[in-house]
Amino acid sequence: MKYLRVQDQVENTGAAVPGALSPSDFSGTWFNTNSYNPEITCVICKAEGSVLSVRFKGNGSSEPSDWGEVTAELLYAANIQGGPAMSFVTSFDLGFKKVQVGANLNQGLLVIATYHRSQNDTGASASNYFAREFFHRADQS
Amino acid sequence: MDNSELYRAGGTAVAVKRTLDASALLGEWSNTNPSATGIVRLVLTETGDQIVVRVFGAGHPQPFDWGEAPAELFADLPGLMQATSFTSFHDPGFMSVWLLTYVVKGVLVVVSFTRFQDGSGRSNYFGKEFFYRSREAAAVQ
Numbered sequence: 001m002k003y004l005r006v007q008d009q010v011e012n013t014g015a016a017v018p019g020a021l022s023p024s025d026f027s028g029t030w031f032n033t034n035s036y037n038p039e040i041t042c043v044i045c046k047a048e049g050s051v052l053s054v055r056f057k058g059n060g061s062s063e064p065s066d067w068g069e070v071t072a073e074l075l076y077a078a079n080i081q082g083g084p085a086m087s088f089v090t091s092f093d094l095g096f097k098k099v100q101v102g103a104n105l106n107q108g109l110l111v112i113a114t115y116h117r118s119q120n121d122t123g124a125s126a127s128n129y130f131a132r133e134f135f136h137r138a139d140q141s
Numbered sequence: 142m143d144n145s146e147l148y149r150a151g152g153t154a155v156a157v158k159r160t161l162d163a164s165a166l167l168g169e170w171s172n173t174n175p176s177a178t179g180i181v182r183l184v185l186t187e188t189g190d191q192i193v194v195r196v197f198g199a200g201h202p203q204p205f206d207w208g209e210a211p212a213e214l215f216a217d218l219p220g221l222m223q224a225t226s227f228t229s230f231h232d233p234g235f236m237s238v239w240l241l242t243y244v245v246k247g248v249l250v251v252v253s254f255t256r257f258q259d260g261s262g263r264s265n266y267f268g269k270e271f272f273y274r275s276r277e278a279a280a281v282q
Contacts, residue, residue, distance in 0.1 A: 008198075
């Protein structure tokens with residue numbers, strides 16, 4: 001078995017079931033912990049089987065109010081043995097920019113890293129940039 | 142769902158146009174955990190108009206050299222020209238790893254999204270490791 005890190009060398013991979021990661025832990029509506037000046041205000045996740053759909057809502061000024069819905073392209077477990085998905089990657093094409101997204105669950109938070117790649121050559125104002133925001137579940141009480 | 146092409150940071154055969162200042166990233170970064178079993182070291186260098194990253198995975202007796210991949214740079218905000226983040230994609234065939242990184246208070250945070258493509262049963266998994274700058278750019282040229 002090939003590997004490029006010690007942690008990728010496992011003697012028993014019987015517990016791992018490729019492609020069977022469940023995204024159900026992401027299901028629901030998540031709100032930005034920063035209510036003052038969020039870029040992404042809200043994330044809506046829907047899990048159906050092994051498919052996760054994700055919709056971003058933006059602040060309507062620096063970011064579109066609705067980014068639309070995309071499917072998580074890949075799901076990731078917390079370790080090589082598999083288990084529930086606790087991370088996903090996806091991307092949005094907003095026309096004027098493309099945004100790659102890496103997300104993970106941590107301590108009850110949904111942590112979302114966005115890498116914004118401008119599609120216009122408009123100088124410094126269009127430089128590629130990175131952002132990280134934190135989301136809590138909608139109050140279910 | 143194979144969308145690896147999306148994460149190829151401009152592709153191995155296509156030059157990544159660089160407009161951001163990479164000085165805060167160039168050099169050697171070592172894992173803060175001396176017993177790390179994941180990535181032990183990253184080296185970022187400037188090659189013409191590109192920034193490339195060389196990754197070393199934990200291994201015995203020597204670390205595994207993943208080789209070089211183009212690094213795509215990102216700033217903290219759209220108008221800033223100082224890069225504080227990069228992404229890169231590494232695909233030796235049997236696995237692929239997308240790295241999302243960012244610098245916080247002098248620490249390079251490296252988030253890795255690992256996918257196995259060899260039918261070994263190993264699960265896709267998410268990881269996060271922390272690195273300090275062990276050598277400045279001039280020392281690794």
